[in-house]
Amino acid sequence: MARVPPRPGTHPDPVKGVAESFRYAGEGLRYAWKNQRNFRIEVTLAFAALGGAVWLEVPLIPVLMLILVVLTLELVNTALEAVVDLVQPTYHPVAKAAKDTAAAAVLVASAISAVVGLILFVPPILARLGV
Numbered sequence: 001m002a003r004v005p006p007r008p009g010t011h012p013d014p015v016k017g018v019a020e021s022f023r024y025a026g027e028g029l030r031y032a033w034k035n036q037r038n039f040r041i042e043v044t045l046a047f048a049a050l051g052g053a054v055w056l057e058v059p060l061i062p063v064l065m066l067i068l069v070v071l072t073l074e075l076v077n078t079a080l081e082a083v084v085d086l087v088q089p090t091y092h093p094v095a096k097a098a099k100d101t102a103a104a105a106v107l108v109a110s111a112i113s114a115v116v117g118l119i120l121f122v123p124p125i126l127a128r129l130g131v
């Protein structure tokens with residue numbers, strides 16, 4: 001018989017339900033970290049950017065916003081890949097379109113973040129170098 005999945009959103013105790021939802025979200029983070037090399041690279045770059053921002057006195061809010069956009073899109077991309085692999089394990093052009101488009105969302109966000117990052121970081125780096 002098929003196993004019934006947990007539904008923390010309808011847990012009779014709302015506190016326990018919310019706690020369970022957090023736990024499953026944590027499992028999602030662990031899944032992405034374990035299975036997605038790009039996610040691990042982006043998390044590493046995020047910590048480097050935060051360290052650099054503190055050191056160079058770059059405003060933290062825009063840096064955090066860039067990190068938020070890239071990491072959340074990567075997590076959504078990871079979820080979409082999992083769903084596509086579940087429903088379409090063999091080649092299908094629509095599965096390809098779904099995965100390629102989700103990957104494109106991460107690419108666009110990463111490219112724009114890189115440009116904004118350069119605009120934020122290059123002036124203070126040049127100032128430190130005395131240029």
Ligand SMILES: Nc1ncnc2c1ncn2[C@@H]1O[C@H](COP(=O)(O)OP(=O)(O)OP(=O)(O)O)[C@@H](O)[C@H]1O
Nearest residue numbers: 036038081088089090091092093095096099100103
């Ligand atoms: N079921 C499928 N049908 C057609 N094309 C597919 C399918 N699965 C994957 N692909 C193609 O392969 C590409 C990479 O797939 P996928 O993202 O699952 O691999 P990956 O190794 O996890 O890559 P990454 O994690 O870097 O995105 C997709 O963007 C798509 O073009």
